[in-house]
Amino acid sequence: MNVMSVESSITKQIVELIKTEAWDAGRHLPAQMLADRLRVSRQPVNDALALLHEKGIVTREHRRGYFVARPLTESMSEIVSHLGLAESDVVTGTYFRIADDLLRGSLPQEFSEQLIKTRYDLTATQLNAVLGRIAKEGWAQRKPGYGWAFSAMLTTPDSLLQSYRLRLALEPAALLEPGFRLERSVLEQCRATELRLLHGGIESATADELHDRGVRFHESLVEASGNAFFIDTIQRVNRVRRLLSYRSMAQRERYPEHCRQHLHILDLLERERNDEASAFIREHLLHTMSSLAKIEDVLRAQRNSP
Template identity: 80%
Template sequence: MSVDTTIPKQIVELIKTEAWGPGSHLPAQMLADRLRVSRQPVNAALALLHEKGLLTRERNRGYFLAKPVTEPLSDVVSRLGLAESDLVTHTYFQIAEDLLKGELPQEFSEQLIKNRYGLTASQLNAVLSRIAREGWAERKPGYGWTFSAMLSTPDSLLQSYRLRLALEPAALLEPGYRLDPKVLEQCRATELHLLNNGIMSASTDELHDRGVRFHESLVEASGNAFFIDTIRRVNRVRRLLSYRSMKQRERYQEHCRQHLHILDLLERERNEEASAFMREHLLHTMKSLSKIKDILKSKG
């Protein structure tokens, strides 16, 4: 049966990244905060990982890691049966592409998606669950679904960057700004991995999510709940055009180097310089996107 395995896979990746050992407690709220999702999908993911033997569960205490996770992530995911089917992944991206081409109606039924893409009921559920969680479609009250009207044109993506241009540099100047050293090192390790051939080998999902985690981590260190909520919302709804922009990845090496420079400045508590350079970084990205507008445009 095809189920949405995104959150379970992210939890396994976090276990590996953090090098958590057997007996480590995995509180649902902590994981929800780290993965920037609600507790509901995290609780479902923990229950699934418990069923598969990776976790133990103690009454009134929660879930704990049952065994070490030492193999490569792809091997762990395969062993646990968490690899999303090729058809589900392909259909997810095909729906995104068809939506951007204007080939899907704004409002749609599950039957339309099931018939158009030849899905089983479980595959349909996996695809729509992922789309809904990522914020570019939602179930209507009563019957049917609707796609988000936001970010369906190249100009929309640039507008989202103008919002970020106003928000992210300001977040770095918030009183009491503090980027946890452990988070800083995780961000740095990710950027170095991408520069070491990771840019071309990463999936579209991985590349998008790593960029999102970098920028959200820096904004979260501001402690300003309004900034944090806004950056999370804009990142959820810009995903569609972000995917299409990744068809040309050559620009990402410079992005990684710029990210590393911002981290170096923040580590030395030179926040004013980091803020100014964050503005330059976002302007550089907007300039890059303007050069690939043809990729972002609907082909329909």
């Protein structure tokens, strides 16, 4: 199982709950209860429980769910090592180092696996995991025959702003689709996530978690449109924009305002004021583009520096 950073974080949080709450063997672990405690959706909780089942931390009973297999008395570092989550952290850290080097122009457009393995001191397993993640997200692909190539489209300074211009055309329109329907449970989950970030999560979240939070929010709204073409487009653009958007995570002072804007959009949709929500999400995206223009200037300067 290839565990990415979000699933890794949730797995660790479930382990910490079992340990700090001193839950005994046989304690039932309903996915919804854990999702509520961790303020996430059920899917990543189920993925984390499946991993913990593979590793013997929890048991699974047909049609009953997951249960604590045994009390956890080891240190968190020992448990993390046993679960292989430390390996996942190495992969995630290397992923961001490669992205940073690529955006700075210090990696060639075409590269070999040996170059990445040697430059970042990776094992064969770590190399396969990080290249698999990069390929899945669409900013590099294997060349026919030998070697790899980065996507030039995703490494130009204005690529991120271009992706936002596409979203600017799509997302406000999605809220006006005749079949738009945002489930109450989805709305409340989005709201809980924004409130958690406002109450300390912005400082403690990883770059991956901040990015995924934004992706989940905006994809949830587009998915509510019921328009399959809109949904496919937003999913495609979000798969490839991580490389460019993660760089903005260093400027976290803008996130409280983003959270408040997201909450305002949810309030409008809850009151079925979709016209106003559509207009506001356009302003929200324009505000973000204005902030990102500064990052574009930084990227351009870095790539043009000797």
